[in-house]
Amino acid sequence: MKGYLEFLKRSDPEIYEALIGELNREQAKINLIASENYAPPVILKITGSLLTNKYAEGYPGKRYYSGCEFADRVEELARNRAMGLFGSEHANVQPHSGTQANMSVYFSLLKPGDTIMTMDLSSGGHLSHGAKSNFSGKLYRVVHYGVNRETEVLDYDEIRAIAEAERPKLIVAGGSSYSRLIDFEKFRQIADAVQAVLMVDMAHFSGLVAGEAHPSPIPFADVVTSTTHKTLRGPRGGFILARAEHGEKIDASVFPGVQGGPLMNVIAAKAVCFKEATKPKFKRYAQEVVLNARVLADKLASNGLRIVSGGTDTHLFVVDLRPMGITGKEAQEILDSVDINVNMNEIPYDPAPPNITNGIRIGTPAVTTRGMHPEHMDFLGDLITTALEKRHDAMALAKVRSEVQGLARSFPIYHEVSP
Numbered sequence: 001m002k003g004y005l006e007f008l009k010r011s012d013p014e015i016y017e018a019l020i021g022e023l024n025r026e027q028a029k030i031n032l033i034a035s036e037n038y039a040p041p042v043i044l045k046i047t048g049s050l051l052t053n054k055y056a057e058g059y060p061g062k063r064y065y066s067g068c069e070f071a072d073r074v075e076e077l078a079r080n081r082a083m084g085l086f087g088s089e090h091a092n093v094q095p096h097s098g099t100q101a102n103m104s105v106y107f108s109l110l111k112p113g114d115t116i117m118t119m120d121l122s123s124g125g126h127l128s129h130g131a132k133s134n135f136s137g138k139l140y141r142v143v144h145y146g147v148n149r150e151t152e153v154l155d156y157d158e159i160r161a162i163a164e165a166e167r168p169k170l171i172v173a174g175g176s177s178y179s180r181l182i183d184f185e186k187f188r189q190i191a192d193a194v195q196a197v198l199m200v201d202m203a204h205f206s207g208l209v210a211g212e213a214h215p216s217p218i219p220f221a222d223v224v225t226s227t228t229h230k231t232l233r234g235p236r237g238g239f240i241l242a243r244a245e246h247g248e249k250i251d252a253s254v255f256p257g258v259q260g261g262p263l264m265n266v267i268a269a270k271a272v273c274f275k276e277a278t279k280p281k282f283k284r285y286a287q288e289v290v291l292n293a294r295v296l297a298d299k300l301a302s303n304g305l306r307i308v309s310g311g312t313d314t315h316l317f318v319v320d321l322r323p324m325g326i327t328g329k330e331a332q333e334i335l336d337s338v339d340i341n342v343n344m345n346e347i348p349y350d351p352a353p354p355n356i357t358n359g360i361r362i363g364t365p366a367v368t369t370r371g372m373h374p375e376h377m378d379f380l381g382d383l384i385t386t387a388l389e390k391r392h393d394a395m396a397l398a399k400v401r402s403e404v405q406g407l408a409r410s411f412p413i414y415h416e417v418s419p
């Protein structure tokens with residue numbers, strides 16, 4: 001590792017400096033971005049391994065290049081481990097991202113113009129679930145369900161009524177900022193009532209499912225998509241799990257439908273990530289991610305902040321900042337100035353544009369991986385509250401920043417590897 005950095009420093013100092021800068025940033029800041037994590041060193045190394053050299057278009061045993069015997073072995077292991085970990089009948093581990101996993105599923109099961117029904121973005125959905133600016137919103141007729149305005153949780157009677165009126169071909173459950181458990185069985189019943197396919201996008205909570213800290217959608221969904229780099233703590237990428245009957249179509253949709261050559265280095269890292277997720281220590285991590293989120297949300301609520309839906313059952317929650325008189329963008333910037341990273345996020349039915357918003361999303365996977373426990377969440381909750389409340393007080397902000405830096409120093413990451 002040292003060797004490559006020395007080489008880079010001499011041959012490409014601009015990239016070297018950016019890399020070292022990112023290492024220092026990750027060490028120095030407290031990361032509460034719900035979709036991020038710290039991949040273990042073994043995952044970083046495999047992602048940077050010589051498997052990056054190999055073209056392996058196709059699938060194990062059916063490649064379009066010679067010399068794929070080890071690529072086959074890697075992909076078979078990754079597929080089998082994904083199926084074993086989640087109890088699924090079919091796995092495709094080639095999608096480069098969660099959005100490409102979703103795209104592949106849509107292309108395999110839908111025709112342009114078909115109706116899809118998904119959670120709207122401000123309720124917690126995702127761009128690839130039919131946002132107007134996304135391919136999914138351009139190719140399909142999209143109908144949304146949202147959370148109830150009062151409770152801010154999903155209302156299954158309303159979802160059923162929309163499904164019966166709109167007759168979608170595909171229903172998507174899951175998203176990127178819904179903090180409550182989703183009743184997959186109810187979604188199954190709704191899908192059956194209108195003969196729709198049920199797809200669950202578990203990109204955010206798949207690590208919690210693997211660690212048994214969240215119910216599994218597998219028994220109820222026809223297809224499940226995910227990423228590997230969020231709560232699952234693997235390399236950046238996506239995968240698809242499906243009932244056997246959809247397997248062939250989905251595989252053809254990923255390759256050659258949507259992608260070319262698979263990233264074999266990333267697939268090897270996915271295989272390792274799936275194995276890591278079977279271990280007892282991963283289960284402890286997943287349980288603590290949820291506990292930490294609950295403790296942090298409770299602390300902020302007891303400090304007077306408004307948590308959307310009143311709390312969380314998962315790794316994340318959204319804070320409604322309207323009572324504090326600041327926007328999500330402002331809060332993101334204030335917290336960044338004290339070395340805490342969060343992201344601005346719409347609150348349900350948010351009147352503000354998505355690049356301003358009235359909320360911030362807070363998640364605990366990264367700080368839990370870093371080794372923090374509920375007592376640190378209490379401490380962080382007070383620091384966040386002080387920073388937002390005393391945003392015009394430079395002395396108070398400097399004090400919070402120094403406390404955050406002290407906390408970050410107590411939980412070093414990546415001691416034994418270079419970036």
Ligand code: DSN
Pocket residue numbers: 034035098126176
């Ligand atoms: N951008 C991811 C997130 O932050 O949730 C979803 O793709």
